[in-house]
Amino acid sequence: MGSTKYIILALILALTCSFAANAEDFNFKCSECHDSAKEVIPAKHIKKDKFEGCFACHQDGKQIKLSKRVHEVHLADMGTGVDTCLSCHVADKEGYISIDNKNNITIEASEAAPMFTTLYTEGTLANSHKNAGLSCSDCHTTYDYDEFDNMAPKCKSCHGDYPEMAEKTKNLDYETNPHKSHFPNLACTKCHSSHGKFTDFCSEKCHKWGFDWKQKLKK
Numbered sequence: 729m730g731s732t733k734y735i736i737l738a739l740i741l742a743l744t745c746s747f748a749a750n751a752e753d754f755n756f757k758c759s760e761c762h763d764s765a766k767e768v769i770p771a772k773h774i775k776k777d778k779f780e781g782c783f784a785c786h787q788d789g790k791q792i793k794l795s796k797r798v799h800e801v802h803l804a805d806m807g808t809g810v811d812t813c814l815s816c817h818v819a820d821k822e823g824y825i826s827i828d829n830k831n832n833i834t835i836e837a838s839e840a841a842p843m844f845t846t847l848y849t850e851g852t853l854a855n856s857h858k859n860a861g862l863s864c865s866d867c868h869t870t871y872d873y874d875e876f877d878n879m880a881p882k883c884k885s886c887h888g889d890y891p892e893m894a895e896k897t898k899n900l901d902y903e904t905n906p907h908k909s910h911f912p913n914l915a916c917t918k919c920h921s922s923h924g925k926f927t928d929f930c931s932e933k934c935h936k937w938g939f940d941w942k943q944k945l946k947k
Contacts, residue, residue, distance in 0.1 A: 754780040755818040755826040783829055791830070792863045808845040813837045827864070827871065835871050843923040851943050853922040867922070876917075883916040906930075906939045 758779040762768055765776045786794045806812045814837055817825035824834040846854040857867065867882055868875060887893060893907040900906065906919075909930075918929040919939070926941040 754782070755829065757816055757818060787830065792865065796863065803848060808841065808848060810837050810841040813841050813844070833871055846923040850945065852924075853920060853941075853943075856943050857922065878915075879922075880916045883920075902939060903937050906937070 756779065758765070758768075762779075765779050765782075769776060782794070783791060802816060803812065806815065813825060817837065819825050819837055820834070823836050823838060825837045825840065826832075826834050827840065843854070846852040847858045849855055864871075867879070888896075890907050890909070890912060894905050897907050898905050914929070919927050920941065921927070928937075928939045930937055930939060
């Protein structure tokens, strides 16, 4: 009986710590605008009054789906920008916001906002990736500059290496194939930038082939 009592106490303590962690890790200001979670959750959702603890259920794919829905609704009403980010995300004293509670990843809001804005800007690679159903975590893991400078392996894991890409672009209306280069290990990001403008690296250095990238928009 004595051991059973301690087991029960241990379980209660574990559950208490778990709920406390969920509340502590919930880095959003939902309750500043909404009185209760039941105002915004779908009718068929389990009954819930508090916002804390959402990510106890919404993990991995479900978390991404929830994140997309929340961002689409709020950005449609409030627009994109740092002020919009900080109206929902809790920033620390250095201006960093959490973008991945599960892996404890934070990023400076002033840096995150311009990049996030490109997801909703037509004509950018980021917008193409979003329209294809991808999320930030499909390309990014650490969200730091070392990763940004070494994105080529991630690009090739989806799009294929240069021989595969050269086959896809062999019939483009250029003097030569943009992916059949004498730089076999050229980083994809020398030309392509998900969150910035396309750069014709070849024309900047030597040639004048006029390479360009344009987004294919669904009509």
